[in-house]
Amino acid sequence: MDLSFQLDQIDRELLAQLQARAKITNAQLAEHVGLAPASTLERVRKLESRGFIKSYHAKLDPKKLGLHTALLLQIKLHALTKEQVAAFSQAIATTPGVVECYQVVGSADFFAKVITTDLEAYQQVVMHRLSEIKEIKDIKSFVITAAVKEGGILTGSLQTCLKGR
Numbered sequence: 001m002d003l004s005f006q007l008d009q010i011d012r013e014l015l016a017q018l019q020a021r022a023k024i025t026n027a028q029l030a031e032h033v034g035l036a037p038a039s040t041l042e043r044v045r046k047l048e049s050r051g052f053i054k055s056y057h058a059k060l061d062p063k064k065l066g067l068h069t070a071l072l073l074q075i076k077l078h079a080l081t082k083e084q085v086a087a088f089s090q091a092i093a094t095t096p097g098v099v100e101c102y103q104v105v106g107s108a109d110f111f112a113k114v115i116t117t118d119l120e121a122y123q124q125v126v127m128h129r130l131s132e133i134k135e136i137k138d139i140k141s142f143v144i145t146a147a148v149k150e151g152g153i154l155t156g157s158l159q160t161c162l163k164g165r
Helices: 009-020 026-033 037-049 082-093 119-128 157-161
Strands: 069-077 098-103 110-116 136-143
Touching (some): 026 037, 069 082, 082 098, 082 110, 110 119, 119 136
Antiparallel strands (some): 069 110, 069 136
16 A cells, blocks of 8 residues: 555545445445545546455345354464464364454453354354364353444544544
8 A cells, every 4th residue: 555645535535435335336435525536536446456446245134044153262272373363364264154353452462253143153153163273262142232432444434533534
């Protein structure tokens, strides 16, 4: 990513709009930010080529897909060696139901998000997949009961933080 590239207000607005509505047409986007469609497309392509936009996604509704149970896992490894982290990362990447996993600093080594049909299906993931990952020392599971806030990077106060960038 080009660190010398400065985001102006229009760039930030383009990013916010694309993050909120990835299927927005270029004409709609241009109208929203007050630019000509050609200028808007050029700016979006620059944002893509400079790595500000990594990809475009559809946000799926897990419940409509029959996935009614979401959990956060706090995972502790036996040791944080390069080899153990690599082996764990490879194993967790192929574990069904694990949709996100982050290495963290603190009382846990990793947090993972698991989405399954129900708690019984989650138990199967634990018994038949997670328990086989020998690098794992401890797992604490937390059932997600409600999403209080979901969003992207340019939501709320973070957009204010980036104004000077």
